[in-house]
Amino acid sequence: MLVAELVEKGSFEAIDALARAFPLEVVADLIGFTGEVRATMLRWGQAAMQVLGPTNQRTAENFPVAGELYAWCSQVTADDLAEGSVGRGIFDAEARGAIPPDTAGHIIHQYLGAGVDTTVAAIGNLVALFAHHPDQLALVRESPALVPAAFNEVLRFWAPVHAWGRRVTRDVTIEGSEIPAGAQVAILFGAGNRDPRHYENPDAFLVERNPVDHLSFGYGPHGCAGQGLARLEAHAVIEALSRRVGRLVVGPEVRVPGNTTRSIEELPVLEVIPA
Template structure:
């Protein structure tokens, strides 16, 4: 029998109100039970760290065939590494991870560091700027378009494409429906892209090379590149923006990083734990599974609440505080197990570059009220005006 939701059975995890401020709802659900059935939407929410991690690590029972919360997108994603379970998953993923291996990513470090440093130096000279447009979006955009080898007007479209690609993973609400046309442009482009449209020596070209070697189906190339554009862009932008906002809100923690740059990896782990860039993902439950006395029936849609698990006091002490020395390397924001984020090495490299440049060049900065860009699946800022900045 499902655990009753005690006063919040009609909660919609994808309403504007919850997406703008999910943590009170997540906390209430987490204290109710490790799994809570939400009859209004029909999903089974996994709320605590241990069951979330266990579900992510068990693709046999918690299948990625329903990573989205609507049938249309789950059908569209069929056959991609995002929505494929082992053993087929590994074959598709290898074409993605080959170009994002630690060795491959290390080769990019000097160039990314230089880009971030130049951007921060120019912004300090400017004095006031928008931290999202001018830094959190600007660096990943500069990196990813060249990495994939995008050319022509496609480069101007990928920010909107990435935002829409996450929105359409939600349930069939107004936001999902409104974003299907833009996400459709991305799918159309990905399905018809040709190798010669991508720059020589790019990772995009390497995907096609893997198909030519027979390692992946040729028809999978576009959808793998699609994942670079969608998953690799929006969550990195969200994470860098969240980092800047958190350092502005917690100047004492920024000071710790300035004084000891070796804390940068720990600080970014804490950013990811505190503000998961993708708070929720779907899974298809393939067989009846019991969690702490509650049975989730086969065929059910699970809502895996990564952000709720990241703030579970059963796993993290004082989880609602932001502490850069915590180093929560086991946070859930990059997933876990088979579907752990393939691009996390690149995301870390970009975030480390921004945080490092800020730590070197900035003594203090102040921000005005930021605005969130509501998305069904990602949690990010749309604007964050830096109104004052003091160079180090």
């Protein structure tokens, strides 16, 4: 529906009108935000990601905003959230003892902190990638079953999260470098995703590749808890774009450095050439 309206308009700002608008609506409805809080979600979600990663000026500037999110989540009650929402469901679980007391607000904090900026980045990236590779969009149009594979390739090609931390549990040697037990390391997802020992022709964007083992959702027991939702959202956008759009003519994409997410800040779509 949203994509249909944008295609109809013929030109639009892809990050504001699609990459931000869609996940914000979805996550707001999921958690059950109503009223004013809906409008602060983007600011809060971005700040939650800026305070992770290296400590720098962005961290300092964003701590107060991330603190607003934390404070709100610490005092939110079931009544603040829409009936029938997943947020309400988390409070119901707390009330019946299925999760420990006083944890519902913190779970909601996790979902908001982790689920907004990452998905905005992924959807912005997919619009830009399909604008640059109309041949790959055409392949998805010809075979709609490629939609999940196409999203895996988007995530492999441009990891929305630069780096994530791990604590090393035992001494390890990787290609001659010793990493001692207890060290804190940053895993660079993008580097693994483009490893030529693992992916043939890694710098090519190919929707038929279906790299199910890309690292962009992390790995192991703490892999992304929201990846099912992220996939639902992105698949809907890819499916709608491939069905309606032959080619997107875009202006220059603006990127702004971020501490955790690698995302596009502005992406003008100047013309939509219909499918």
